[in-house]
Amino acid sequence: MRKFVWIQLILGLLTAAVLGQALSPEEIAGKVANLLSRMTLTEKIGQMNQYSNKWDMTGPKPEDDAKAYRYNDIKNGNVGSMLNVVGAAATRAAQQLAVDSSRLHIPLIFGIDVIHGYKTSFPVPLAMAATWNPELVEKAAAVAAGEAAAAGIHWTFAPMADISPDARWGRIMEGAGEDPYLASQMVAAQVRGYQGNDLSSENTIAACAKHYAAYGAARAGRDYNSVELSLYSIYNIYLPPFKAAVDAGAVTFMNAFNTLNGIPATGNRFLVKDVLKGKWGFEGFVVSDWSSIAELINHGVAANLKQAAEIAATGMTDMDMESFAYRRHLENLVQEGKVDEALIDESVGRILTIKYQLGLFDDPYKYCSEEREKTQLLTDENRAISRKIAAESMVLLKNSDNLLPLSKDIKSVAVVGPLSNDKDSPLGNWRCQAGADNAVSLLEGIQAIVSPETRINFVKGLDIDNNNVRSFDGKIDVKSVIKAARRSEVIIAAVGETAMMSGEARSRMDVGLPGRQLELLQELNRLGKPMVVVLFGGRPLTIPWLAENVPAILMSWEAGSESGNAIADILFGDVVPSGKLPVTFPYHVGQEPLVYNELNTGRPQLNDQQGFVSKYIDGPKEPLYPFGYGLSYTDFEYENLRLNRPVIRIGEPLRVGVTLKNTGKYSAREVVQLYIRDLVASIARPVKELKAFEKVELKAGESRDVTFILDNKVFGFYNDNYEFIVEPGEFEIMVGGNSVDVMKITCKIVE
Ligand code: BGC
Numbered sequence: 001m002r003k004f005v006w007i008q009l010i011l012g013l014l015t016a017a018v019l020g021q022a023l024s025p026e027e028i029a030g031k032v033a034n035l036l037s038r039m040t041l042t043e044k045i046g047q048m049n050q051y052s053n054k055w056d057m058t059g060p061k062p063e064d065d066a067k068a069y070r071y072n073d074i075k076n077g078n079v080g081s082m083l084n085v086v087g088a089a090a091t092r093a094a095q096q097l098a099v100d101s102s103r104l105h106i107p108l109i110f111g112i113d114v115i116h117g118y119k120t121s122f123p124v125p126l127a128m129a130a131t132w133n134p135e136l137v138e139k140a141a142a143v144a145a146g147e148a149a150a151a152g153i154h155w156t157f158a159p160m161a162d163i164s165p166d167a168r169w170g171r172i173m174e175g176a177g178e179d180p181y182l183a184s185q186m187v188a189a190q191v192r193g194y195q196g197n198d199l200s201s202e203n204t205i206a207a208c209a210k211h212y213a214a215y216g217a218a219r220a221g222r223d224y225n226s227v228e229l230s231l232y233s234i235y236n237i238y239l240p241p242f243k244a245a246v247d248a249g250a251v252t253f254m255n256a257f258n259t260l261n262g263i264p265a266t267g268n269r270f271l272v273k274d275v276l277k278g279k280w281g282f283e284g285f286v287v288s289d290w291s292s293i294a295e296l297i298n299h300g301v302a303a304n305l306k307q308a309a310e311i312a313a314t315g316m317t318d319m320d321m322e323s324f325a326y327r328r329h330l331e332n333l334v335q336e337g338k339v340d341e342a343l344i345d346e347s348v349g350r351i352l353t354i355k356y357q358l359g360l361f362d363d364p365y366k367y368c369s370e371e372r373e374k375t376q377l378l379t380d381e382n383r384a385i386s387r388k389i390a391a392e393s394m395v396l397l398k399n400s401d402n403l404l405p406l407s408k409d410i411k412s413v414a415v416v417g418p419l420s421n422d423k424d425s426p427l428g429n430w431r432c433q434a435g436a437d438n439a440v441s442l443l444e445g446i447q448a449i450v451s452p453e454t455r456i457n458f459v460k461g462l463d464i465d466n467n468n469v470r471s472f473d474g475k476i477d478v479k480s481v482i483k484a485a486r487r488s489e490v491i492i493a494a495v496g497e498t499a500m501m502s503g504e505a506r507s508r509m510d511v512g513l514p515g516r517q518l519e520l521l522q523e524l525n526r527l528g529k530p531m532v533v534v535l536f537g538g539r540p541l542t543i544p545w546l547a548e549n550v551p552a553i554l555m556s557w558e559a560g561s562e563s564g565n566a567i568a569d570i571l572f573g574d575v576v577p578s579g580k581l582p583v584t585f586p587y588h589v590g591q592e593p594l595v596y597n598e599l600n601t602g603r604p605q606l607n608d609q610q611g612f613v614s615k616y617i618d619g620p621k622e623p624l625y626p627f628g629y630g631l632s633y634t635d636f637e638y639e640n641l642r643l644n645r646p647v648i649r650i651g652e653p654l655r656v657g658v659t660l661k662n663t664g665k666y667s668a669r670e671v672v673q674l675y676i677r678d679l680v681a682s683i684a685r686p687v688k689e690l691k692a693f694e695k696v697e698l699k700a701g702e703s704r705d706v707t708f709i710l711d712n713k714v715f716g717f718y719n720d721n722y723e724f725i726v727e728p729g730e731f732e733i734m735v736g737g738n739s740v741d742v743m744k745i746t747c748k749i750v751e
Pocket of ligand 1: 083113157210289290504
């Protein structure tokens with residue numbers, strides 16, 4: 001037995017040596033300290049400099065001066081990282097340039113925005129959040145990491161941990177929506193998926209929580225705009241998903257572009273030094289956003305690039321993405337005593353540590369495998385995972401008279417609308433290497449699922465593109481659409497946003513259906529035929545007319561490579577919808593920012609009460625579809641909400657039980673959501689806050705007890721000093737299938 005143990009041990013050590021198994025943190029610290037002691041100041045600052053790719057890395061040295069400058073910088077060890085170098089061959093060539101030519105042979109770290117997949121595209125992050133299934137989201141991130149790593153990438157600029165309360169903000173599609181708890185779960189799942197258990201593994205990449213912080217609260221929903229927020233909101237709403245990223249082990253962070261209460265997030269000492277690296281003990285490194293250091297000049301807090309570099313470096317931004325601020329000025333700033341060299345050492349130490357953790361010093365080329373790149377991208381297996389998560393992300397908004405699911409043997413169906421055969425829009429923005437026109441279109445998905453006898457009458461009737469965003473834009477062919485619809489039993493209309501109508505710098509002031517799509521739907525509706533509207537988009541859309549007039553509406557978001565197949569799975573009943581909204585769908589854009597977890601006003605509007613209450617005089621204050629909402633083909637009933645005890649002491653857990661019954665005809669999944677309300681507290685608390693959820697699968701007729709164990713943290717909040725406190729008092733516990741239709745029970749917390 002003993003002998004066996006020894007043999008095991010020796011074999012283990014040998015394997016570790018051969019495979020270059022991960023070094024211990026102490027070993028890495030020793031190696032980093034040693035390397036740092038051998039570096040010149042210029043070389044150290046080089047590690048803090050990140051360039052984007054500007055030429056074909058596999059080609060000859062670029063001629064143009066600006067490119068040659070970058071080229072020489074890589075060769076001379078003045079670059080620590082590159083972004084947007086794509087593919088195994090290109091990353092290998094760039095790595096070779098750095099490793100072979102620079103004095104200390106320090107490898108580059110290659111980053112890119114793997115936001116919802118590398119080559120296999122998954123639903124956009126907002127849609128993935130609609131699955132309320134962190135396990136599946138983790139799986140998608142792991143697949144994306146595997147593909148990216150096979151193509152030479154070490155680092156993704158994801159997940160976006162920004163809370164997005166405003167549908168106008170184009171980047172709402174990149175995050176998990178409006179709720180800090182749901183977003184924290186999604187962020188942690190992505191970090192786990194990208195990084196796995198071992199950063200040095202060939203299938204994992206470093207994650208980057210961005211954009212730190214509060215970027216999603218941009219005034220008027222306009223991208224890059226300033227942010228003014230109370231400390232209460234910063235601590236309780238905007239920071240938790242970032243904290244979740246740290247807790248899940250995210251090794252990098254990215255600064256945001258915005259100012260936060262007058263101080264730019266880039267170089268923001270409070271955010272980075274006091275909170276992230278201080279209070280939270282984050283040990284990784286912080287990269288600026290693209291040129292966000294240089295933008296300190298536009299913000300009016302730096303007179304020139306040199307001062308911007310000083311602010312960013314002393315504000316503990318470790319790496320400069322594309323501002324050239326560190327490259328040009330940091331050395332002088334250190335020599336002039338304006339930036340302490342110890343700060344540089346700390347930043348470089350953090351960057352080198354991640355390079356060691358990735359295993360790049362063992363083998364700088366370990367991720368650049370053209371062989372793996374050929375075989376491991378866009379595989380059938382990866383597509384199957386994408387199809388599964390896509391179907392699970394879709395939210396059934398309306399289904400009058402159980403119009404859906406449709407029969408696969410349907411005799412005829414009209415497939416109409418500008419997005420019906422669109423193979424590009426479902427890929428969404430930030431599609432990385434998915435390539436244009438690569439998704440399965442809705443038309444293709446329907447063709448593949450229905451019986452060969454089904455007649456599909458396909459006419460688009462209207463074109464929209466990224467420029468057709470105003471309600472009168474586009475040429476419409478109502479006649480042909482009506483003709484196709486007349487010849488069909490059911491109309492399936494595909495409308496919404498194209499991919500480039502959301503994302504960075506794509507805020508909209510009207511979040512209705514772009515172009516003349518509503519007009520097209522109104523014409524079709526006059527026929528009085530059953531109509532299913534499939535909505536595409538990267539944000540909540542205002543669709544009050546549809547909600548009122550069209551019998552079935554499915555939000556398909558931008559569902560990735562397998563979009564059309566996944567939509568068909570839902571429309572024709574192979575998958576029962578289980579997605580729930582991670583964002584409030586407003587009735588009108590004028591309600592924005594509209595969230596479910598608002599504070600009560602002094603004059604809340606109860607029912608239809610008029611007078612001097614908090615309301616609009618020209619429309620409802622309620623959303624069209626609330627947070628957490630989504631229908632199924634089956635029916636669920638909630639019963640017997642109960643607590644293990646009505647009174648608990650501070651520090652004791654509370655057990656909440658509810659019985660969920662599937663009373664319909666389909667086996668299906670339901671997201672059981674638990675909200676709380678602190679009825680009286682030292683500061684005003686939200687009318688509802690999501691604190692737990694569970695996705696439960698029940699067969700038709702089955703019922704199950706669902707139990708949540710709430711620890712005391714659930715009842716607390718951060719005060720203005722960023723201290724977490726739990727106050728005694730009465731709390732409402734609410735459980736249901738969305739944030740509005742809930743059962744209620746109260747409990748008391750005593751000292
Ligand atoms: C975006 C970041 C992104 C970076 C690199 C910036 O414009 O704000 O989210 O990671 O570009 O592509």
